[in-house]
Amino acid sequence: MPENPEEKLLILQLSEDSRKIARLFSNETSIRILKLLDRRSMSAADIANELEMRLNTLKYNLDSLLEAGLIRVRQVKWSRKGRKIKVYEAVEQIIIFLPGKKIPDMSLILTMLWQHCLKSKEGSDFSDVLELSESSGVYCEPGL
Template identity: 70%
Template sequence: MPDNPEEKLLILQLSEDSRKIARLLSNETSIKILKLLNKKSMSAGDLADELEVRLNTLKYNLDSLLEAGMIRVRHIKWSRKGREIKVYEAVEKVIVLLPVKKNPETSFMLMKLWQNISESLEGQKIPELS
């Protein structure tokens, strides 16, 4: 996991981007993917098997989660047939929705808040939201 607080904090003003994130987080398959990847890194094939969904459905959700920065490719392994297999992991990220336009001062204050929260919770397990 990255140690850079900027990679762990996503600040969005209410916009099309924030609507995309909200749709993504209201999608049952996306939430199941995030929960699994929060426990361990997995390939698309492993995720599809675990969730009992078709690979193309899973791929759509993975692409959306990647685009939103909620997951990332941890590493790439190779199949026996020489095919590239991406192994995904969840990104620990706090999402803040702002009803006003994002400005440097607000971003700085939120970044400092995140740093303080991170330091105070260091080593503690954060409870999972359901």
């Protein structure tokens, strides 16, 4: 999980930013990239080879995922020719979309996340999410 609690939970009301993220989740290429980067960190060339995709098409998708904060540059390496090679990784984050304009009840959201975790087949441990509160790291998109 991310080091900063602010990165663990992102709550978005309907806005241009939330629409951009929703579009990325409906884009099959973005999903394939996220799944790859969830398994291991990779360079753009490695991702392009794995997905059998042209590098310029991949670059567009990587830039969109970076801008949305769904991936990040883990490190920058140098090639033998002296070129920068960015190594990307997925950002582990819980994202909640809120359709309404009301300020959400954070305790209700956290309780629902915990209940979902308990029902999860994978048995993921979201216990650290329960420790989050408005004052200690739940990040809400400005306007909430």
